[in-house]
Amino acid sequence: MKRFYKTTAAEQRVGGAVVLLDGRVLKTPAKRDMMLPNLALAQAIAEEWAAQGESIQPQTMPLMKLAATALDRVAIDASHATADIVRYSGSDLLCYRADMQAELALRQEEVWQPLLDWFQGRYDLTLRITKSIMAVEQPPELADRLHRLCAGLDPLRLTALHTATTVCGSVVIGLALLEGHLSSDAAYEAAFLDELHQAGLWGEDEEAAERRADLKAEIAALERFLKLL
Numbered sequence: 001m002k003r004f005y006k007t008t009a010a011e012q013r014v015g016g017a018v019v020l021l022d023g024r025v026l027k028t029p030a031k032r033d034m035m036l037p038n039l040a041l042a043q044a045i046a047e048e049w050a051a052q053g054e055s056i057q058p059q060t061m062p063l064m065k066l067a068a069t070a071l072d073r074v075a076i077d078a079s080h081a082t083a084d085i086v087r088y089s090g091s092d093l094l095c096y097r098a099d100m101q102a103e104l105a106l107r108q109e110e111v112w113q114p115l116l117d118w119f120q121g122r123y124d125l126t127l128r129i130t131k132s133i134m135a136v137e138q139p140p141e142l143a144d145r146l147h148r149l150c151a152g153l154d155p156l157r158l159t160a161l162h163t164a165t166t167v168c169g170s171v172v173i174g175l176a177l178l179e180g181h182l183s184s185d186a187a188y189e190a191a192f193l194d195e196l197h198q199a200g201l202w203g204e205d206e207e208a209a210e211r212r213a214d215l216k217a218e219i220a221a222l223e224r225f226l227k228l229l
Helices: 039-050 064-074 077-087 104-123 141-151 155-166 171-178 186-190 193-202 204-228
Strands: 010-012 016-021
Touching: 016 039, 039 064, 039 204, 064 077, 064 155, 064 204, 077 141, 077 155, 077 171, 104 171, 104 186, 104 193, 155 171, 155 186, 155 193, 155 204, 171 186, 171 204, 186 193, 186 204, 193 204
Parallel strands: none
Antiparallel strands: 010 016
């Protein structure tokens, strides 16, 4: 899409804040007014629009994408995001440890176990770990606890948690990022610990490195999004 506006701005309104393109309120892809919770987030999204060149590149506007997803999808029906989060909790990355690689297993213990300990202290739930490739059964109350947790989140935060969980493969990492317990860099290092370890041993694959760089940027955008809420 070619750029169709000249000026961008953010403005406080009754009930929230909006982004203005040539003085008109920005709408979501579903044609709803993009009403945001505060001026800081509106200004950040306005900056994403201002940074566009002659053509609009949606992949360079992660804050816009998160806000639009929250308003157009999650605010209308949160069940899909919640179901994904609960599903990931049954196979959380942090619960599956290396069996034959002692150095990797030690690194997993150093990085992942403190996160599981934090999760246990924060939510009074102990996740089970395994060295098997077979799924490990988690506490039966986990799903119900996560359903209630998701129900208490506003659409913007639930969207952020859902995105973090699916990108990182871990509800624990997603929640730690949501609550500010982990920085985006630490979340990335934990989520891709296995890949980074293997790359250090055998050398880097260019395509895999590019994919991880994109995901690292996405996690960083999530951290910024959450700080702006």
